Amino acid sequence: MSARTPATSPRDLLVLHAVRITGFGTADVVARRFGLDPAETEEDLLDAEARGWVQHSAFGDLSGWSLTDRGRAEDERRLAAELASVEGADDVRDVHGAFLPLNARLQRACTDWQLRPAGGDALAVNDHADSAWDARVLDELADIDRSLAPLAERLGAVLVRLQGYDARYSAALRLARVGEPGWVDGTDVDSCHRVWFELHEDLIATLGVDRRSGG
Numbered sequence: 167m168s169a170r171t172p173a174t175s176p177r178d179l180l181v182l183h184a185v186r187i188t189g190f191g192t193a194d195v196v197a198r199r200f201g202l203d204p205a206e207t208e209e210d211l212l213d214a215e216a217r218g219w220v221q222h223s224a225f226g227d228l229s230g231w232s233l234t235d236r237g238r239a240e241d242e243r244r245l246a247a248e249l250a251s252v253e254g255a256d257d258v259r260d261v262h263g264a265f266l267p268l269n270a271r272l273q274r275a276c277t278d279w280q281l282r283p284a285g286g287d288a289l290a291v292n293d294h295a296d297s298a299w300d301a302r303v304l305d306e307l308a309d310i311d312r313s314l315a316p317l318a319e320r321l322g323a324v325l326v327r328l329q330g331y332d333a334r335y336s337a338a339l340r341l342a343r344v345g346e347p348g349w350v351d352g353t354d355v356d357s358c359h360r361v362w363f364e365l366h367e368d369l370i371a372t373l374g375v376d377r378r379s380g381g
Contacts, residue, residue, distance in 0.1 A: 173252040175327045177202060179244050181210040182233075183327070185220055186241050187367045191230045200327060245372050254324035255373075261317045262369045268310055268317075269366060275306045276359050279350045294347055307339055307350065307358055328368065334361045 175183070184199035185191070191199075197207035211231055214220045219237030223229065233241065249255050282292035282299055294300055311332070318332035338358045341349040351359040370376070 170323055172323055172326045172329070173248070173254075175248060175325065177206065178210045178213070179241075179248070180327060181207050182214055182219060182237060182241050183245065183368075183371070185211075185214075185231050185233050186238065186371055187364045189367075190223075190232045193231065196231060242371060242374050246374055248325070249372060252324060257320055257324050258328075258369065258372055261321055262373055262375070264313075264317055265366070265369060268313055269362070271306065272310055272359070272362050275303050275310070276351045278303045278306075279347070300347075303350075304339070304343055307342070311336055311339055328372075331361060331365045331368075 180200045180202060181196060184196045184202075188195055188199055193208045193211055194204055196202075196211065197204040211220055211222075214237065215222065217236075217240075218234055219240050220231050221234055222231055249258065278292075279300070280292055281289055282296060284290040292299070314335060315332050318329070321331070322329035334356055335358055338349045338356055338361060342358065348355055349357050351357055353360060
């Protein structure tokens, strides 16, 4: 039996979905998420805005696009139809099931990266002066990385848009290991935590799962 060829998503869906999984970002940020043309992405965002699916907001020096409730529903409707058309739901559900225990480990590791109990203070901030503590956390993140690889390979065989999470996570971990602590949990770089959060959001959006229900 020949290997399955992963399906390619239409550009307008990728734009809408990129807004979903990045949360809030400029047109350039949205375009970069799936390697899209910035000008075409801007056009798709304006079309989506006219349909009430996205909105542009500004907060001080920050401005960007975010999904509306209607946009979230439209994104999930189209993702469900896409998944059904490629007959990949079982694969994505299986990956999601294997992802959840890894998610709990990733959350604990990030907490340990941020906090290191000291002097009776369980919430003391980790100043990264204890190299043994940090090495233990990085080893745990590396073990999660190894577990992520086969899951990412399985996802990538279903849909092109689901490819690359393992490579991004590994790249962030390599930078963290050479002394850049922000690459573990930073929000302004493509850190391990940021990649992981996007993957989680991608899985629950694709499957129509409510994150609050434990998904």
